[in-house]
Amino acid sequence: MLREKDISILRSLANEYASFAFDPKQEKTRRLWRKLNAFQMERPLLTIDQIPWNEMDVDGFLNCEITDPYWRNVESDLRCLIYKMRHMPADTALNPYVCLPKPIHNTGWGIEPVEKNHISLEAGSVAPSREYANQIETMDDLEKIKTPVLTLDVQKEKVIREEADVVFSGIIPYKMTGIVMHLGAWDWIAQWMGVTNAYIMLMDEPEIMHALMEKLTRGILSMIDQMNAQKLFDIHSNLCHCSHTHMDDFPKENAPETSENAWAFGLAQMFTCVSPKITDEFEVQYMSRIFPHFGRIYYGCCDRLDDRMDVIRKLPNVHKLSCSPFSDRARFAETMPDKCIMSAKPNPAFFATGTMDEDFVRRDIQKTISAAKEHNRNLEFLLKDISTVSHNPKCLWRWQEIVMEELMK
Structure with a gap:
């Protein structure tokens, strides 16, 4: 239940968000992304995401005040987007509307990670x-693994819409x-087994790992069918894995x-840390059954891909491909598919101490630009997985x- 104070807070945030989203500069930014x-x-x-928000506040603006869990998340999202536009806008493209998550219940896979050890940089760390x-x-x-069941909470969505009509009326x-x-x-x-254990079983018990991937693949295909029947996919946020779409x-x-x-x-x-052959056998062969169900795929994260591009090329519908800090950028640009965007990941370690070598940062970015330019690649920079800025947000x-x-050069 939203209080009058909550509505006032959300309307104030919506007004500032709208002032950025409807700025003519934003239409230019959205056009650049479409191109x-x-x-x-x-x-x-350039976009920046997965930020250590627990270290970023400079004036109290990031402190949320709403108690309702759903609307507190909306409040937090608006505050973070506004913060980015105030302090580090980069090429952030805001939608000319507010995105509200549908209330979807997911029963999960029937198995939860069990931690043996947990080390945090500090209380509230985003990357322990x-x-x-x-x-x-x-x-x-x-047998512990069950196929997830997804269900839209229709009544809750109705309530959210009624509240949103009041909150955003006349604003956005x-x-x-x-x-x-x-x-x-x-x-x-990795969370169900531990990374080292999974590696060992890929070598010693490959039939179990194949059976595991087969079960997960069938489960994912079932989830896709469920979500299609209920129209539960996102086609409005213009974001996928932190990248503008x-x-x-x-x-x-x-x-x-x-x-x-x-x-x-x-x-x-x-x-x-495995061979391209293992990537083909235990990843590509299964994902090749799943990816055709989607219009576009963003593939990769922190994984190195330049040394196995012949295998990655087999994956269907890949539109963006991650060039992580572990990849050889020149080799990546040379060997990646032509109809694909090079999504370069700058290394967040360069400013993790709260200081940085500015000349080194420039040279690093120039190196990526040169590699992409030499091979005529469409290039985006996506800074993410930022564990810490050592409480110096101004460095970011x-x-x-x-x-x-x-x-801009």
Whole structure:
């Protein structure tokens, strides 16, 4: 239940968000993203996400006041977007409407991670280090895994819409948004088994790992069917795995909220430490059954891909490909598919201490631009996975300024 104070807070935030979203500069930014995503880049673009918000507040603005859990999350999202526009806008493209998540219940896979060790930088850290217990050691253990059931809470959505009509009336439209599907099965496996245990079983018990991936693949396909039947996919946020996805021709106007009109993202981060052959056998062969259900795929995260591009090329519908700090940028640009965007990930370690070598940052960005330019690649920079700025947010603001200066040249 929203209090009058809550409505006042949300309307104030919505007004400031709208002042940014309806600024003519934003339409120019959205146009630049549409051009880039159509392989007609005018210049490389930059976005910043997965920020250590517990370290970023400078004036109390990021402190949320609303108690209702749903609207507190909306408040937090608005505050974070406004903060970015105030201090490090980069090429952030705001939608001319507010995105409100649909209330969707997910029963989960029937198995939860069990932590053996947990090390945080500090209380509230967004990126603690974890060690997980192995819960999948035999074929029988696969029975623990159940196919998730997803259900839209229709009554709750009705209440949210009624409240949103009051909150945003006369300020800005809103849209109910569904799910951007996470297809990184090996992220889940790492949490259910522990990374080292998973590596060992890939070598010693490959038949169990194949059975595990088969079960997850069938489960994901079932989830896609469920979500298509209920129209639960996100086609409105213009975001997938922190990357802007604005396009002129996708999805079509008034398209249903189904997988064929949606983006999804896949990744196999722990496979950086296995051979390309294992990537093909245990990742590509399974994801190749899933990816065709989607209109566009963003593939990769922190995984190295330049050394196995011949295998990655087999994946269907990949529109953006992650060039992580672990990849050789020149080799990546040379070997990546032509109809694909190079999504370069600058290394957040460069300012993790709260200080940085500005000349080094410039040279690093220039190196990526040169590699992409040499091979005529459409290029975006996506700074993410920022664990810490050592409580010096201005260092990140300055990093953004430096990179934007280089991208504008």
